[in-house]
Amino acid sequence: MRWKEQLLTLTPYQPGKSIDAVKKQFNLENIVKLASNENPFGCSETVSAALKENQTSLAIYPDGYATKLRETLASFLQVEENEIILGNGSDNLIQIISRALLHPNASTIMANPTFSQYKHNAVIEGAIIKELPLVDGEHDLDAMLEAIDEQTNVIWVCSPNNPTGTYIPESKLVPFLEKVPAHILVVLDEAYYEYVVAEDYYNSISLTRKYNNLIVLRTFSKIYGLAALRIGYGVANPAIIKALEPAREPFNVNSLGQLAASAAIKDQQFVEDCKEKNRQGIAQFYEFCEQHNLEYYPTQTNFILIDFKVDGDKVFNYLQERGFIVRSGKALGFPTSVRITVGSEEQNDGVLKVLSEFLGAN
DSSP: OOOOGGGGTOOOOOOOOOHHHHHHHHTOSOOEEOSSOOOTTOSOHHHHHHHHHOOOOTTSOOOTTOHHHHHHHHHHHTOOGGGEEEESSHHHHHHHHHHHHOOTTOEEEEEESSOHHHHHHHHHTTOEEEEEEOBTTBOOHHHHHHTOOTTEEEEEEESSOTTTOOOOOHHHHHHHHHHSOTTSEEEEEOTTGGGOOOTTOOOHHHHHHHOTTEEEEEESSSTTOOGGGOOEEEEEOHHHHHHHGGGSOTTOSOHHHHHHHHHHTTOHHHHHHHHHHHHHHHHHHHHHHHHTTOEEOOOSSSEEEEEOSSOHHHHHHHHHHTTEEOEEGGGGTOTTEEEEEOOOHHHHHHHHHHHHHHHHHO
């Protein structure tokens, strides 16, 4: 087989161990998963009710235009339907953008560390990859601008950033957008948008009206609690959407996902409640870090990256053996840290108790 050469050395995405696998490995009855930034409170009851009341045939293809979801989203976001593109999670949209704009004669710019799928898809397309180190956990926008050349087609901006949880304030983002040449697509990944509480955060949807080379990506996998159904969307100038659509595979958003997302977006009280509980949970982690003199990045997400000044795998394994699954920072570019999803108050208390034991024993 004449495989693409880059595929032969590229490591596929490595999901964390499943709850069942950890149970079996360590002979544990109860496992708390705080590794993938899922919503510990599940999804809205409105979603559960909609799925029960609307039994769709599994033999019929989904609505390829996602009409109801598109209409609901457009109304909620106050945009036109032709300003929206839908995906099988925002991961799918990253793949579509890469497929449409990246190739061996094109370059792409991103922060490092940031969400791994920007680079992953760029490698598959054979693009030239320019990674600019974070500064204090934040995007170095000036360095990213300096990295632009004649071959640059896409710039990836993750705000809030995964895995640090940091964000870009409006006072920095707007001047950056002003300086990016109009022919370069800026992808603003806002997977954690609904968790943000910073007062100087920007209105990204309004920015898409001003900057015709900007696309904003969001997801229903995080605060909406629909990770299993894989629904993401992008908002941009209609010309961008029109150009991307041919790269989107047919029927890429499943029927159940369309139904669930349409219901979810109508229950904003659930979103606000989860947002408030998340901030209360973050306060638990902040207090723990202050008590133990641990360094961390202030977060605008539903996770926190904590530096334990030891091999991140050691912390990860200690927690896993005691029934808590988190993410080691080694695979995320922070080898002495772990990234922990903020759970319920009870889950947070549990993992912090075990972490206190770890610190006491090391």
